[in-house]
Amino acid sequence: MEETERNNLLQALLDIGELMLDSGGEVKRVEDTIARMGMASGAARMNVFVITSSIVVTMEDSDGHVYTQTKRVLTSASNHFRRLEQLNQLSRAFCRKPCSCAQLHQKIEAIRNQKENVFWMYFGSMLGAMAFAIFFGGTFADGIASGLMGLLVAFLVQFLDPICPNAVSFNLLTSFLTGFCVCLTARLAPSLHADMIMIGDIMLLIPGIPMTNSIRDILVGDTISGTLRLTESMVRAAVIAAGFMTAIMAAGRL
Structure with a gap:
């Protein structure tokens, strides 16, 4: 995986982590989800640190290259359990069969922008x-x-x-x-x-x-x-x- 694609993947993982926190997800769940998705994409090691206001992800590939990105999280402290379940399903599907970064971004945005009843x-x-x-x-x-x-x-x-x-x-x-x-x-x-x-x-x-x-x-x-x-x-x-x-x-x- 090229450097640009790795960085795009990190951005997608940060986005899904932010959405999970904003939907009421626990910190451990967010860390575990990001780490599993990163390993499923081919990373050799994943270091994830999450607090309610920040996410830091470091990915190391099999060649020893290290990529790090940080995201400031401004959560609304709300509870969207349906959206949280959809994000969980998306992460499980990605771990079973990883898709491209563009497809992952599209799926994340579809969950983010869906209208609530x-x-x-x-x-x-x-x-x-x-x-x-x-x-x-x-x-x-x-x-x-x-x-x-x-x-x-x-x-x-x-x-x-x-x-x-x-x-x-x-x-x-x-x-x-x-x-x-x-x-x-x-x-x-x-x-x-x-x-x-x-x-x-x-x-x-x-x-x-x-x-x-x-x-x-x-x-x-x-x-x-x-x-x-x-x-x-x-x-x-x-x-x-x-x-x-x-x-x-x-x-x-x-």
């Missing part, structure tokens, strides 16, 4: 918020109200998240707007319990999976990645609480 996102947000509100002690009416507010959360995820500069600002704005609407709804319908409605909607924003992955990373030895993810998750949780608290204070002054 927003119906299931809205339906899942409504159903999840409703279930959590009732589970934590709310009435059926509280569940209905929480489910409707869950639709608002899904709407903000779809349209507000892409224009926010980072996850902190998005969570702060989303939690404030949702909490404020919940407080106004509870005033219009005094029989509703605002706290139960908020609990259901908060559960849609809490970074539970990133926090769990951070503990897993620490336990398997990826201390840096685990600490970064844990810190980010705790900051996001604190911002969500601050947003709802600010909304309650603002609504109380009306």
